[in-house]
Amino acid sequence: MRFLLPCLLCILPLWAAAADGPSISRIRDTGVIVMGYRPASLPFSYLDANLKPIGYSIELCERVIAAVKRELKLPELEVKRVAVSSATRLPMVANGMLDMECGITTNNAERARNQAFSITTFVTETKLLSRSVDGIRSLRDLRGKPVASTIGTTSIQYLHSINEQEDLGFRILAGLDDPEAFHLLRTGRARAFMMDDVLLRSMLAQLPSPQGYEVSEQALTVEPYGIGLSRHDPAFKQLVDSVLIGLYRSGEIFAIYRRWFESPIPPLGINLQLPMSAAFKRVIAQPTDTPDPAHYR
Structure with missing residues (x-):
């Protein structure tokens, strides 16, 4: 487990290394990437009126998927969306059934023994x-x-x-x-x-x-949230982290946050009016994947 990411500039161009990992190799060979989602965890991951998964966590994972499509030159890459629950999400990541678990999963030391997490995406x-x-x-x-x-x-x-x-x-x-x-x-x-x-x-x-x-x-x-990933594929974790860090460094994460936490969201037009916490602002300034709660206090 890496804690603070010491060099943001040097981890962004990771695609050559990531291409050698098992996840990218499988995605290239099969033309499919598998994303786990929660059906009823608004505003992170839930179903819209057309039963399509949407939400803050889903949008972050979709940014990763867009980057995979672009870099692997797979514009027709199939995205397989699999519903998970609080009971099934961790085993499905650990067993390799999901490439990414895009919901509301807390990164803690116990879970990190069985799976990896992206840099923190919410606190x-x-x-x-x-x-x-x-x-x-x-x-x-x-x-x-x-x-x-x-x-x-x-x-x-x-x-x-x-x-x-x-x-x-x-x-x-x-x-x-x-x-x-x-x-x-x-x-x-x-x-x-x-x-x-x-x-x-x-x-x-x-x-x-x-x-x-x-x-x-x-x-x-x-509770620090992260995207759930296989612990056996550090190259794919690097890839996911590089996309998220790009959003943090560009400031685009603030617009994404406002869209889901400070604006009316579909399908009911609910506005949570939840300003970004100081803890998450610190993560954006200095990305980390540490599961230590004391780091975020």
Whole structure:
């Protein structure tokens, strides 16, 4: 795992080296690149009115795909889009079923043992969503109560860990995806839903009447997102990183960010009005793929 990328200029022309990697060789031979996406993780990766995957993470991966098409002279390159869930995404990357996983996956040290990640593409924090009348401000307010999160996520792992460490007596309920976990809260089966802040806010924004819910102020964890990649193909990682760094260096990333986080997005015209965090601005200025949460605080 590389942490800080020390020389931005010297890693941009990577195509000759990348062409020798197994991913590029397979893409050239088959004429197909495989992209994993999340169907319901607005605004990162979700389906539009025509059931086409769109979103912030999808756009970043599409920039990589455009570069592959151009450099390999494959204008008709087929893009195979495969839906993944929080439970299936990591094994599919590790098993080589995906060239890129373009969703909302946190880069941490445990996951990095089985797969690689691009440089960080977003930084968020986990928080609690609850009904306002319940007065939930922290995990300790949930002692002995049911708490929901999503299976296969760092959030549910954190809940299990803190529950054991502090003997809080949670009953942890797992949704198969984020909307199902949110449904556990909405139907009263859970008293709170722990998840990444931006995802909580995006789900609230999709409700016809979001009043009555609130997101806690306290951040529980810091989560750096990255594009999921094979750990056995450092050349393809270099290629992906070079495209992202190009977006960061040119400043184009700011327009992409505004398009998905500070503007009305399809299909409902929701505007999350979420300014870019100071942590992500630092990543843009000095790209990194470190999984260490302390680096982003």
